[in-house]
Amino acid sequence: MDDRWLTESRPWHGLSALRAGLGHVTCLTLPEPSLLPQALDWCRGRGLRPWPLGGGTNLVGSDRPDAGLAALRLAPPADVPVPEASGRLTVSVGMALGRLVARTAQRGWGGLAALSGIPGTLGGALAMNAGALGREMADAVEAMAGLEVRDGSPWRWRRGDGGWGYRRSPVPDGVMLTEATLQLWPVEAAAEASAIAAERARRVRVTPRGRSCGSVFRNPPGESAGRLLEAAGCKGLTAGVFAVSEEHANWVVNRSGAPGRASDCLWLLSEMRRRVRDLCGVELQPEWRLADSEMLLGVD
Ligand SMILES: Cc1cc2nc3c(=O)[nH]c(=O)nc-3n(C[C@H](O)[C@H](O)[C@H](O)COP(=O)(O)OP(=O)(O)OC[C@H]3O[C@@H](n4cnc5c(N)ncnc54)[C@H](O)[C@@H]3O)c2cc1C
Incomplete structure (x- = not known):
């Protein structure tokens, strides 16, 4: 130890x-x-x-x-470092994304207000290429660094190396990011603070109530996964403490807040996917990340 x-x-x-x-x-x-x-x-x-x-x-x-x-x-660093005069900022990826966006806005740097309500860390947001309202992490990333977990060898990415897509990141499985350099834009602090407050208020209005892990599936090209799942009759499906939200068919909530079986989540994921496949032939791709990837082997 x-x-x-x-x-x-x-x-x-x-x-x-x-x-x-x-x-x-x-x-x-x-x-x-x-x-x-x-x-x-x-x-x-x-x-x-x-x-x-x-x-x-x-x-x-x-x-x-x-x-x-x-x-x-x-662990999250004690504070967000001050960006360079050019707007570049290098920070540990343990930083909470919302805090990073809010703190840099106070200092007159921004462009990420649309992402301010996404929970989790900068590391998770980079690995997922998290996004909202047409903005995504990829827009602001200049460089990333981490280690291959297999043997500890360094891993680096620089703008120009590419690899981003919709909820797709150049960070391979098996790499642990440690820090990232972002390019921020100069903004008027008060206006950016208002944009962040408005985005957070919007999320409170539209987010289904109850503990969740966000959207279960990515949107297929040109389609809304939520619309397909609703048409396939998924709202209200339950397994253990988990249920497909009645407010949003691409959202699974924990009904009681009590701990639940991962296998129940997997059953829901599999059933939601099957129903959409049977309805229209579309194969939905999960956005959730499963700690135990072997569990996915049982999902058709
Ligand atoms: C209420 C709610 C709303 C949400 N809204 C959105 C939204 O609008 N848009 C959106 O895109 N997502 C959304 N999400 C999903 C989720 O918040 C994002 O994907 C977020 O970026 C995940 O960050 P995290 O730190 O919690 O990552 P985790 O859940 O801890 O991990 C996610 C993945 O990232 C990897 N990862 C984490 N840290 C590192 C690291 N340091 N190095 C390498 N890999 C790492 C993990 O291995 C895992 O594969 C929402 C979730 C909830 C609960």
């Missing part, structure tokens, strides 16, 4: 915004990115496969008592 980072056995449901996953995982919280090489060694020495974790807002955990994984996450 290394006392420079926090090591705990945690139930997966305690790491998932949806509270999904009844198994346990070793969870390492690193106070700073420079400790990542030692933490990876620590995992290798114990035969644990490192799994990069952000805020868990897109995460369905595992039910297995021991899936052989170690969830690795970076």
Whole structure:
């Protein structure tokens, strides 16, 4: 055990915004990115496969008592660094995205107000290419750095390397990001603060009530997954504590807030997908990330 980072056995449901996953995982919280090489060694020495974790807002955990994984996450830095005069900002990806957007806006830098209400960390947002209202993380990223979890070798990406798409990121599975450089735009602080407040208020109005992990599926090209799922009669489907929201058919909520089985989430995901396939032949692709990817093997 290394006392420079926090090591705990945690139930997966305690790491998932949806509270999904009844198994346990070793969870390492690193106070700073420079400790990542030692933490990876620590995992290798114990035969644990490192799994990069952000805020868990897109995460369905595992039910297995021991899936052989170690969830690795970076603690949020104390404050957002001041951007350079050019608007460039290099920051640890453990930073919460909403805080990053709000704090830089106070200093007269912005362009990311549309993303201000997306929960989770900068690392998760980069790995997912999170987006809203036509804006996405890819718009602002200049460079990213991290380590290959397999052997600790460095991984780098620079603007020009490409690899972004709709909810698609150049960050491969098996890389843990540590920091990113963003290019921000000069803005008027008060106007940007109003735009952020308006976006947060909009989200309160449109987000279905209850704990969730956001949209279950990506939108297929030119279509809305929510519209197809509603037409396929998915609203109100239930499995254990989870249900497809009556307010939004592409949204699964935890009905009671109690911990629930990841396998119930998987059953819902599979049933929603089957119904849309039977209705119109479209094969929906999940946006959720599953800690235990082998669980997906059972999903047709
Ligand atoms: C209420 C609600 C609203 C949402 N609205 C939106 C929305 O409008 N748009 C949108 O795109 N998403 C939305 N989401 C989904 C989710 O918030 C985003 O995908 C978010 O960016 C995930 O960030 P996270 O830190 O929680 O990542 P996690 O859920 O912890 O992880 C997500 C993925 O990122 C990887 N990851 C995390 N950190 C790192 C790292 N340091 N290095 C490498 N990989 C990493 C994980 O391995 C995992 O594969 C919403 C979710 C909720 C609950």
